[in-house]
Amino acid sequence: MQVPLLDLKDQYRSLKAEIMQEISAICDSQHFILGDKVEKLEEEIARYCGTEFACGVTSGSDALIISLMVENIGPGDEVITTPFTFFATVGAISRVGATPVFADIDPDTFNINPGEIEAKITPKTKAIIPVHLFGQCCAMDAINALAARHRLVVIEDACQAIGAEFDGRRAGSMGNYGCFSFFPSKNLGCFGDGGMVTTNDKKRIELLRMFRNHGQGSTYIHHHIGGNFRLDALQAAVLSIKLRELDKWSNAREANAAEYRALFAESKAAGQIQLPAVAKYPVRHIYNQFCILVKNGRRDELCSQLRQAGVGCTVYYPLPLHLQECFRSLGYKAGDMPVSEQVSGEILALPIFPESTFEQRQYVVKTIEKILGG
Numbered sequence: 001m002q003v004p005l006l007d008l009k010d011q012y013r014s015l016k017a018e019i020m021q022e023i024s025a026i027c028d029s030q031h032f033i034l035g036d037k038v039e040k041l042e043e044e045i046a047r048y049c050g051t052e053f054a055c056g057v058t059s060g061s062d063a064l065i066i067s068l069m070v071e072n073i074g075p076g077d078e079v080i081t082t083p084f085t086f087f088a089t090v091g092a093i094s095r096v097g098a099t100p101v102f103a104d105i106d107p108d109t110f111n112i113n114p115g116e117i118e119a120k121i122t123p124k125t126k127a128i129i130p131v132h133l134f135g136q137c138c139a140m141d142a143i144n145a146l147a148a149r150h151r152l153v154v155i156e157d158a159c160q161a162i163g164a165e166f167d168g169r170r171a172g173s174m175g176n177y178g179c180f181s182f183f184p185s186k187n188l189g190c191f192g193d194g195g196m197v198t199t200n201d202k203k204r205i206e207l208l209r210m211f212r213n214h215g216q217g218s219t220y221i222h223h224h225i226g227g228n229f230r231l232d233a234l235q236a237a238v239l240s241i242k243l244r245e246l247d248k249w250s251n252a253r254e255a256n257a258a259e260y261r262a263l264f265a266e267s268k269a270a271g272q273i274q275l276p277a278v279a280k281y282p283v284r285h286i287y288n289q290f291c292i293l294v295k296n297g298r299r300d301e302l303c304s305q306l307r308q309a310g311v312g313c314t315v316y317y318p319l320p321l322h323l324q325e326c327f328r329s330l331g332y333k334a335g336d337m338p339v340s341e342q343v344s345g346e347i348l349a350l351p352i353f354p355e356s357t358f359e360q361r362q363y364v365v366k367t368i369e370k371i372l373g374g
Contacts (some may be wrong), residue, residue: 001297003348003351003360004186005312010355011249015241020041022237038234041240042196045180048243049162050173053205056231057212060159060181062193064129066229067155067177070207073126080120081129081157082112083320083332088181089157090130090321100280101125102331104337108277109347110134110291110347113339114142121146132161132171134316135187135253135288139281140166140174155179158232162188163250165284168316172198182239183233187253187288188246194235231305253287258357260290260350262266265364272296274346288315290352298372299346304327311364312351319342319354 009276012019019082023102026032038056043236046054057063074081075097081089083102093100103116112130128147141158147154154175161171161178166331172178184193200203208223210217215224257276264270278285294302299315322332334341350364 002310002361003312003347003364005351006353007316008152008184008189008353011245012173015245018241019238023234026233026237030213030234033082034230035233036061036161037236038231039237039238041231041243043241044209044243046197046198049170049178050199051178051202053177053198053202054277055197055199055208055212056236057195057197057229058231060157060179060183060195061088061096062229063159063181063197064088064155064157064225065095065208066208066211066227067179067197067212068092068127069211069226070204071127071176073153077126078122078124078207079127079129080125081100081335082119082131082133082340083322084110084317085131085133085157085321086159086317087321087324088159089129090327093129094325094327098126098148099124100321101329102337105343107339107343109279110137110343111137111279112143114139114146117146121150122151125150127155128165129155129157130175131157131159132164134276134291135161135164135286136276136279137161137164137166137171137174139279140169141281144174153177158368159183160186160288161286162371163246163284164286164311165282167282176201177205179321182235187249188239188242188317189354190235190238191244192232192235192366194231194239196231206291223258246256249354250286253352254285255310256354256356256361257285257290258351259285259361259364263362265366267369269365269369272298272372273368289349291316291347291349293343293346294348294372295346297345299348300367302371303348304308306364306367309371311367311368315347317345317347318344325331 159181211226215226
């Protein structure tokens with residue numbers, strides 16, 4: 001049996017006619033940059049996330065960068081975040097000239113541990129970027145309380161978490177900014193790159209919209225040095241159509257995760273892996289990824305043999321960011337972030353996409369049991 005890590009073809013086929021009609025209409029209009037399609041999506045995303053405003057941008061990476069730019073965070077400033085995340089989180093901090101400061105993760109959720117943050121705060125600290133990893137929200141009450149006490153900006157990296165919830169509030173609605181990615185592999189993905197920034201602050205949304213268009217207040221009148229972070233109308237139109245299906249897809253991912261848990265509970269391999277934990281605080285986990293930990297140093301062996309058996313799997317992430325060569329100048333060394341380092345050596349993502357079948361998940365679990373030997 002072949003079980004891909006992700007297969008978007010069925011999703012596309014179900015929406016193809018409507019999507020192609022929208023694309024054709026945009027091509028006929030020849031209006032490709034910003035415009036009414038982007039404005040419509042911004043209103044829809046703001047409503048979906050429970051925020052006052054949203055600003056369409058070019059990618060999740062640029063959503064992070066533009067949020068830092070609007071806050072005038074740059075050289076001499078520090079931003080606290082997690083070392084266990086996709087590169088863009090920390091790359092954005094460095095791109096604006098600020099210094100990333102790492103706080104280790106919680107061993108169950110893999111999200112930044114609020115208990116590790118306060119010791120990292122210095123007079124140079126300007127912001128915290130919590131990452132809602134794999135579709136599960138961070139402990140935002142604790143993080144926001146820290147930020148309020150130290151007068152710090154909170155930029156939620158919700159790039160993997162659209163629709164996830166913390167205590168009834170949706171990802172992207174709890175900080176000063178929420179940053180989203182619409183990369184094709186995300187739960188809500190477009191046909192290329194796209195992103196969004198959410199906020200509840202009128203002044204911030206005005207600045208975001210200026211900064212995404214080279215800092216223009218009006219045509220050729222520039223109040224700030226911004227960038228070209230504009231979302232294309234084609235991507236916005238695709239996303240508006242797909243957004244209507246997002247809750248259905250998220251529900252399917254949750255159901256698929258529950259089936260995995262039931263199958264693993266009856267598996268002889270259960271003692272050799274750790275299933276993804278659901279946080280003790282109230283959350284809705286939308287499973288952008290379903291990541292297990294493989295014990296006894298057998299992760300790479302399992303990954304290789306699963307692929308040989310036709311099961312798609314991958315490692316998110318094999319080397320935490322504090323140990324990456326490009327961040328060597330920050331002075332971190334092995335052992336500084338022990339939980340992140342342990343998880344990086346054991347983690348493995350399994351197929352969880354909405355259209356996958358029970359038979360495929362059953363095959364995945366049985367294959368894991370066979371490889372690990374019970």
